[in-house]
Amino acid sequence: MPGSTTPLDLTADVVTLTRQLVDIESVSRHEQEIADAVEAALQALPHLSVTRRGHTIVARTDLGRRSRVVIAGHLDTVPVNDNLPSRYDEATGILHGLGTCDMKGGDAVILRLAATLTEPVHDITYVLYEAEEIEAVHNGLRLLGESDPDLLVADFAILMEPSNAGVEAGCQGTLRVEVRTRGERAHSARSWRGVNAIHGAAEVLDRLAAYDARRPVIDGLEYHEGLNAVGIRGGVAGNVIPDECVVTVNHRFAPDRSEAEALAFVEEFFAGFEVTLTDSAPGALPGLDRPAAKAFVEAVGGQVAPKFGWTDVARFTVLGVPAVNYGPGDPLLAHKQDEHVEVAQIIRCEQQLRTWLTTPQEEQA
Amino acid sequence: MPGSTTPLDLTADVVTLTRQLVDIESVSRHEQEIADAVEAALQALPHLSVTRRGHTIVARTDLGRRSRVVIAGHLDTVPVNDNLPSRYDEATGILHGLGTCDMKGGDAVILRLAATLTEPVHDITYVLYEAEEIEAVHNGLRLLGESDPDLLVADFAILMEPSNAGVEAGCQGTLRVEVRTRGERAHSARSWRGVNAIHGAAEVLDRLAAYDARRPVIDGLEYHEGLNAVGIRGGVAGNVIPDECVVTVNHRFAPDRSEAEALAFVEEFFAGFEVTLTDSAPGALPGLDRPAAKAFVEAVGGQVAPKFGWTDVARFTVLGVPAVNYGPGDPLLAHKQDEHVEVAQIIRCEQQLRTWLTTPQEEQA
Numbered sequence: 001m002p003g004s005t006t007p008l009d010l011t012a013d014v015v016t017l018t019r020q021l022v023d024i025e026s027v028s029r030h031e032q033e034i035a036d037a038v039e040a041a042l043q044a045l046p047h048l049s050v051t052r053r054g055h056t057i058v059a060r061t062d063l064g065r066r067s068r069v070v071i072a073g074h075l076d077t078v079p080v081n082d083n084l085p086s087r088y089d090e091a092t093g094i095l096h097g098l099g100t101c102d103m104k105g106g107d108a109v110i111l112r113l114a115a116t117l118t119e120p121v122h123d124i125t126y127v128l129y130e131a132e133e134i135e136a137v138h139n140g141l142r143l144l145g146e147s148d149p150d151l152l153v154a155d156f157a158i159l160m161e162p163s164n165a166g167v168e169a170g171c172q173g174t175l176r177v178e179v180r181t182r183g184e185r186a187h188s189a190r191s192w193r194g195v196n197a198i199h200g201a202a203e204v205l206d207r208l209a210a211y212d213a214r215r216p217v218i219d220g221l222e223y224h225e226g227l228n229a230v231g232i233r234g235g236v237a238g239n240v241i242p243d244e245c246v247v248t249v250n251h252r253f254a255p256d257r258s259e260a261e262a263l264a265f266v267e268e269f270f271a272g273f274e275v276t277l278t279d280s281a282p283g284a285l286p287g288l289d290r291p292a293a294k295a296f297v298e299a300v301g302g303q304v305a306p307k308f309g310w311t312d313v314a315r316f317t318v319l320g321v322p323a324v325n326y327g328p329g330d331p332l333l334a335h336k337q338d339e340h341v342e343v344a345q346i347i348r349c350e351q352q353l354r355t356w357l358t359t360p361q362e363e364q365a
Numbered sequence: 366m367p368g369s370t371t372p373l374d375l376t377a378d379v380v381t382l383t384r385q386l387v388d389i390e391s392v393s394r395h396e397q398e399i400a401d402a403v404e405a406a407l408q409a410l411p412h413l414s415v416t417r418r419g420h421t422i423v424a425r426t427d428l429g430r431r432s433r434v435v436i437a438g439h440l441d442t443v444p445v446n447d448n449l450p451s452r453y454d455e456a457t458g459i460l461h462g463l464g465t466c467d468m469k470g471g472d473a474v475i476l477r478l479a480a481t482l483t484e485p486v487h488d489i490t491y492v493l494y495e496a497e498e499i500e501a502v503h504n505g506l507r508l509l510g511e512s513d514p515d516l517l518v519a520d521f522a523i524l525m526e527p528s529n530a531g532v533e534a535g536c537q538g539t540l541r542v543e544v545r546t547r548g549e550r551a552h553s554a555r556s557w558r559g560v561n562a563i564h565g566a567a568e569v570l571d572r573l574a575a576y577d578a579r580r581p582v583i584d585g586l587e588y589h590e591g592l593n594a595v596g597i598r599g600g601v602a603g604n605v606i607p608d609e610c611v612v613t614v615n616h617r618f619a620p621d622r623s624e625a626e627a628l629a630f631v632e633e634f635f636a637g638f639e640v641t642l643t644d645s646a647p648g649a650l651p652g653l654d655r656p657a658a659k660a661f662v663e664a665v666g667g668q669v670a671p672k673f674g675w676t677d678v679a680r681f682t683v684l685g686v687p688a689v690n691y692g693p694g695d696p697l698l699a700h701k702q703d704e705h706v707e708v709a710q711i712i713r714c715e716q717q718l719r720t721w722l723t724t725p726q727e728e729q730a
Contacts, residue, residue: 078602081550102552133604172554176603185446187467187700188615189537189674191591192578194701198594198612199574205567213557226556229563230607231600237443238541238595238615238644239498240700247563250553250603279603309554335552335605336559 008041010115014108014350015088015095015343021075021104021111022086022097028076028134031055035075038128041111047118048126051151055130056140058151059114061123068123070157070321071353072141072312073107074132081337088343096340101329105346106160109328112350113357120357125154132312135176136281141312145319156296157316158353161309162329165345165352167297168307169324171314172223172252173259173283176230177266179204179247180274186241194241198234201245204273205229208249211269216254219286221306223254227269248278252310255283281310284317293322299356300326309334373406375480379473379715380453380460380708386440386469386476387451387462393441393499396420400440403493406476412483413491416516420495421505423516424479426488433488435522435686436718437506437677438472439497446702453708461705466694470711471525474693477715478722485722490519497677500541501646506677510684521661522681523718526674527694530710530717532662533672534689536679537588537617538624538648541595542631544569544612545639551606559606563599566610569638570594573614576634581619584651586671588619592634613643617675620648646675649682658687664721665691674699 008020026034035055042050048059055075077099086097095105107128114126129140136142145152161168181201186194211227227249234245249270253262259280267275287293288304297304307313307325316323328345373385391399400420407415413424420440442464451462460470472493479491494505501507510517526533546566551559579590592614599610614635618627624645632640652658653669662669672678672690681688693710 078605133602135603174554174604185701187674187696188591188593188595189539189617190589190697191593191617192589193697196573196593198597199570201597202567202570202574205564205570208561209564209567224555224557226553228553228556228561228606229599230553230603230605232563232566232597232610233600234594235596235598235613237498237700238500238613239539240443240595241593242595245597248600248603252554252556309552331552332555332558335602336550 008037008111010041010111014112014346017111018095018100018105018108018346019086019088021107022099025080025084026076027079028131029138031075031130035130038075038111042114045115048114053144053147054140056144057128058144059126061120063123065121065123067155068125070125070127070152070154071110071113071160072127072129072157073103073110073160074129074140075107076131076133077102078133078335083337083339093343094340095343096338098339100341101162101339102334103161103327103329105329105341106327109160109346109350109353113353117354117357121360122357124357125151135279141315145315149319152319152321154321157321157323158296159311159313159323159325160327161311161325162327162331162334163325164330165328165348167300167304167324167326169221169286169288169304170255170284171307171309171311171325172225172254173257173262173281173314174250174252174310175259175262175266175280176248176250176278178276178278179249179270180276181245183241183243185236185243188239188241191241197242197245201234201247204247204270207269214254216256218254218256219288221286223306224308225254226252253283255285258282282314284314287317287322293324296324296356300352373402373476375406375476379477379711382476383460383465383470383473383711384451384453386472387464390445390449391441392444393496394503396440396495400495403440407479410480413479418509418512419505421509422493423509424491426485428488430486430488432520433490435490435492435517435519436475436478436525437492437494437522438468438475438525439494439505440472441496441498442467443498443700448702448704458708459705460708461703463704465706466527466704467699468526468692468694470694470706471692474525474711474715474718478718482722486725487722489722490516500644506680510680514684517684517686519686522686522688523661524676524678524688524690525692526676526690527692527696527699528672528690529695530693530714532665532669532689532691534586534653534669535620535651536649536672536674536676536690537590537619538622538627538646538679539615539617539675540624540627540631540645541613541615541643543641543643544614544635545641546610548606548608550601550608553604553606556606562607562610566599566612569612569635572634579619581621583619583621584653586651588671589673590619591617618648620650623647647679649679652682652687658689661689661721665717
């Protein structure tokens, strides 16, 4: 079962299709090839109408059903880390490689449903989008919500981020700041005449290393915050005392805090340092009290966990559309060098969604 | 007196010539233009024989004198920092701009002496060389010592590094290491599953910030060591816990320690961390007991101070040639954004050297 690249074969089984998607390298900002392949495959399906915006593809049924659901996934991955192409271990049933978990298994489920569900009980809007793994300004779903909000109108949304094929509700918010220290350049042979900005960052890293995460319980779900340096840079030349050091910090905050509250926390945490906000996205409260969320949760098994990772469910929340995370793959493996997925989870997600989307609505009650 | 670039006018006064040199941008590894200009100007002088190696120019008299001196300076500068072109303040007699202090004032003295001393009392080897401000592997004087050691044979050497037009003896050694911390990548939304290598560098910066410099007294001169981060880098992506952080550290060590002893100190200082040596150059003991050093010191005034900065006097020491630092400019201003020089110092250096090099040797006793 060697991986092939374009064109995609939507008649293949969902695992084969996952491999095809994984083997098309699609690091954020380099989604042209995979988006072209997805668009071509969906355009070939007469029961769908397809729209493209940038490298984001939308395919919709238009059957006049009483309700519409969105099923969405992102096409990009974090940078390659010596983990492509995919490798399938038949003995364990595990598919290895970048994007297997986050989230091309989910994308394959979406494409299989799109190809085969010509008469679903709800109208369906399939969304496969670009640039989820980087700064929010590039996010394809965000851009789509701004340029074509009508395309995202729905009664319920499912985001197929990895959740071990279980339902994960809500999501934590995320923001990034640059924490900057300043000094004064001097020749490093007479360092006492300058002020070393990198040494000045010691206290920034000390505070980060000593950070104690808040773990609030919301709707019975325990969230888990985080505050981490994700980048550091400084230095002018090998013999110059550096006059600037910049620590890029990512804060993940539970959905009981707004973006403004989270930023205030970070500013207080780094009191005495220069803090500049570069990127921010809100969390989403679990919203398990909404009927649409309840119905889906019951249909696929009933268990719900909190979502730690920020996901685009927050974008649906902002649009007033109830949304949950539900997809194959262990979220703990996302972004790790040895990222992998149990193919059984991909198959189960496809089956459960297919059952829910083909079972007449009266039987779902 | 607007600065002009090539060709250089060696008949101009030494201050005008300094400006001409400053206004030819010559950051390390970009010395082609200035070396071309220097070579052309020296080739025009019939009493000198000129040799070029890379962007290093050597010009020699060959008068059969009993003794030979080397007078040397580097042509490169640290990176531009919004401090070009030069600016002359007539009210204060100060010339501002990158390289005014380190060390185009000294280079101008060398070129003026080369142009005008047709009958010096010692044979003279003038050396204007590339790449002093960066890793030793590129250093033009080092390369010349390896490719053409005969060109550096001499009884005494003067290196025109900034020393406030006084004599600075010996020099401190310098070495660079990379101190590396390692961690484990994970998605930053579930940071507790990874290990943050940047947070792991907090202890490295803490030790640096707490460093207490050694100040040994050698031959009556007090040296002053240094240990500084000159660069830091780490980070994979804005949502990934980084698995590596690298701090580049520059250690300046007094000349009573060998390179090996200095490295052992650094390794012990960072015990528990991964330390990799990237660059090293030895210090030079003051050597004030040598007759050639004594004679020159007496001729130019008698005062001697220790040299903190590493300079290529160490390369002459290795070749068995006594050498001192003597040049215009305050070394505390080298590599600073507001680098400048009192033009009176440039003029004094030219005059003192001219007197020494034209006074018959019996009168020097």
